[in-house]
Amino acid sequence: MSPLARLTGIAAALIVLTSVTPFAFRTLGDNAYIALTTVAALFTIVATRLAERAPLDRALWLIFLVALLLRGYVLLFDPLLSSDIYRYIWDGRVQAAGINPYRYFPADPALASLRDAAIFPHINRVGTAATIYPPVAQFFFLIVTRFGESVTAMRLAMLACEAVIVVLIMLFLRRMEQPVTRVVAYLWHPLPIWEIANGGHVDALMVALMLSGLWVALSGKALRGAALIALSALVKPYVAPVLAGIWRPWDLKMPPVVVAIAVLCYLPYLSVGSGVFGYLTKGYLTEEGINAGYELWLLALWRLVFGEHHGDVTVYMVLATLILLCSALAVAFRSDRSIETSLGSINVLLLLTLLLLSPNYPWYFLLVTPFVALCGSPPSWVVSIAALMLSEQLDWDFYIPRIVTKSVLFGGLLLAWALAAWTRGRSKTANVGLLQ
Template sequence: MIRILAGPSRRLAALGILLAGINLGALALHVPGADTVGSPARANAFVAVVTVGLAVYLLAVRLVLRERLPRAAVWMILGLAVAMRAALVPAPPFLSSDIYRYVWDGQVQAAGINPYRYIPADPALEPLRDPAIYPLINRKDYAHTIYPPAAQGVFAAVGQVSRGVTGMKLAMLGFEAMGVLAMLAVLRRAGLPLERILIYAWNPLALWSFACDGHVDAVAVGLLGVALLARTRRRDGLAGALLAAATLVKVLPLAVAPAFVRGGRLWRPVLAGIAVIIVLYLPYLGVGRGVLGFAGSYGTEEGYDTGAGYWLLAGLGHLGFSPPGLVRAYLLCAGLALAALALRIAFGRNDRPGTADAVALCRDAGILAALATCAASPHYAWYYPWLTLPAVVAPLPAVIWLGAAPLLLLIDPFDDRFLWPVLVFVPGLVLAARAAWQARRPRPAALLPQGTAR
């Protein structure tokens, strides 16, 4: 015990306790009974507090990556991660109301109704309305559900045992725990320190997104973690199936697919993924094209059709540069850039056996995930914490920053898609450019930093 609490371990424990205290302080800002933080002033104070927590988290990440820690330190890391989540689970969701739609969709399916068939306000669903869930559903008067079939399967399963948000939160945390355990196994196979799990487990954005608000992105985190583990064990078909399921929770995980087929390992994961997609969609096809739900209208609502929803195009708009066809040009350029990188990764040589292969897989997955997410530039913070999952094995600074810093996006004091998000995207671009510059200078054992083999 004395050895565990000495030196770097003691500093790490102090940072963990400080982070937990900051989260509790932020939670105390919530007005009991309010379905938001309480007021704009409280929301600003909340983000100021959690930003301090972000700084503490980044210090902890730096310590884990630079210092040698006893193996038992991983239990302290996991224990504090569980404790911080346990403190947030009882709190009502107040940063987002999405979880109420999850519970509603689960109850609709428990009643034997296709969740894509009706909007919540449809008279056909009136018998299902209750005072705890229905009044808090967002877009209930005009939007069909937007969530893909894998997410709906989880909602349906939870709906069989729980009718409240706490049960849904616990289910999300169960998937998140599955992802953490999978990444611990990947770290072990790669011969890397297990303490690196802190990069995901202490990410304050993951804490608030999943333990407080119960976002379905946690399901994608769990499936992606197990998919990465399956790929490192050369279970290519299983990896492809799991990645396809993750994509039918949130579409963005599809971006990492090229990392899974690197070295010509193509047909088995592709065929398995297609089979999973077909199987998951089959139960819901009775509504025809309605199975796509609110997806098309969502893009319009978020400004993607005009370009206002994309961070870079919003910035160009401030400069008065918004010619016709700009959105198409942006999507074409972003698509070509991602496709070029995807082809380079997918058809690159797979000559890194063992440890380095796992690191290369997670490095490529992290780069692809970060680029795709930044190209889409969603202004909802909970779209980003999944980026830190592959960073556990391949800790790229830009990816870690982009997976945690969007805590700042919980508010937008300027009501503008460009000005405030600059605080997230510009540092991420600087870190990425710095890494690219450093990569031009060959270093021995670049994939395995010194002191990691223990």
Template structure:
């Protein structure tokens, strides 16, 4: 099918009925989700979210046989309805959005957000009973968020200084991501209905509309940068990817894909823009790193307890320094090899570019093994664009990482079991995806189209 126009592939209305029925089911799931979570526990909630993701996957299968304006309209309407439901729900899985509002408020008062922890005496006049009590790590952690995120927090709080306004802004970025994915699918000549893999997946709905995570901004910048790169505007794409990385650093992994051998212009653009974005915050000195070093310690990434592979053999035990260095060294070499292959690849097709970027993101997450579901949002953005199986695993079962109700909840599965199981399955799936051609290998062999 020519993806530059939407035409019905079948005169049989059954696929359209299925899409409408699945959409109705998602609305019910997201409306009842919080109550069901608290009533029946984490295991039931994780299973419910897996059903949610399965609905998204089913529509992507239907996209291969049926596509119409009506089907796309249903997908987009359901996407907006489910986001509206969670937007109206106070965040209970994460409190990060309160820190966003606080950082914006601090900047609005003319204070560098990297200078003080929220509980510092210097910020006493900014505290209230609505925002401050909900900030996590308020007494020991300065902000961790880079400059692009800080600018977003500042601008949003100039319009409204509250949690709801911040969530609305993040949903706006989420909608921009959906638009970017539709634009990319249109450029690639693929069924636009594939956007359901992102628009209907539970992770963006719950982590962006529900919890208001700033990763939404990173995704919007990153996906529009990918659209620009596929249009041949790699330098502008690199600039936009840099802005994305200054929201969440994961977006840096796009740059090797956009880079062409010995093209120093992209390097200069990235370096210059990053420097420019940091300039207003430089009076904080090394404080511009924020809580980054403390976060690495807290998550066990310096001691090795946060890595998933050693937990197979020595759960919760700090590793010898030499072993931590060796594990990270091996991971860095692997990541560097994939990045070099991406930068020097001969195949500059859209499939190769998307596959290389996805492989970099998958390996990066597999090495660092984050414990928080919203880190996997970037994988969901690739679901409409890639036939790979591996990026479905972590986002679909990500809610198992939450201990909001557990471990007092008897249905809660321990973090160690969750982490080892999901990352092991993802690793196996990555290998199988490479062997099947769904992801590119280090030999430079391109990935298949969906």
């Protein structure tokens, strides 16, 4: 059987798996969703290898046709795993009314005139949290909702961001002289299908800006690239370490540019003072178990062995910051500035950031999903697939403790890194033997 025929067979299997996933989720719960999407992700690994051996034009037509079918299908369903998109629409509506979105909870009487039956009842933390989203995300919400205050309009906007992501992946692959069919690793991956096309997460905007910044910076325009990456970090800050991948040591222009962009973006919202940090500092860090440390995976493992001690969260955060800083400097001072090495180093930085901060939700891992196509490294595949296990939304479903799911996720990452290091070591030993 030809590679194209086998690729077509995998496409059919993915269509079936995706078709039954919403119904399995509603009847059997989270674990059914996790099982089906994990199988789909494993099929995608096989598809990535087959696509490289199939005729280019036919393979690309098939890849994009299936990607469009899958996304079009999941658009038919209300968001399965998150209600965040309703907050996006609400924030856009609040701003359009001339009100600072960081000022009031959605349930505040001052916003009573903005409530409706389609959006307001679905907003999470309606009476406890002002918005958490940084200013660039807020600009985006305002712009999109001027075209339509609906879930469909917001999801289509996120899909437009994803189109930018796909174009940039293909441009990077061409520049690295890699098969452009490797874009299938992203397009058929269930994580972006469900978290962007169905969930409509703003991470799509973050990743689009990040890749745009990388493309510009690695094309020789570092300051412009840094500006785009700074905007990306003002959608969600997890992307900030990427700046180290484009910074040239002793370049004194880039830090002020990044700071100036942050100040300018926050400026329209400063009427609430420190409230511009929204729910982040007033509840989110506590709610997500970061202040207490029990959702920080490495610290949680440490406590299982040595117990909990006063101040251990502070010590952990200091050590995590130092590790990230040292790793970022190592990337910045690298001697090999090729596209391949740069993207690989940035990928490692992002994986390390996710490991140290260990977020609780699968959509945070969209950050590294483009790298399964760009780098194809086992650690990126492991993390992007295992992140599906964090899709725990239904209380009545059989509950897998989060320490277990995170141990699979991040333990798999550490194992993949160890195996990669061992493989490189064996390769170097073999090369030395040949030279002798």
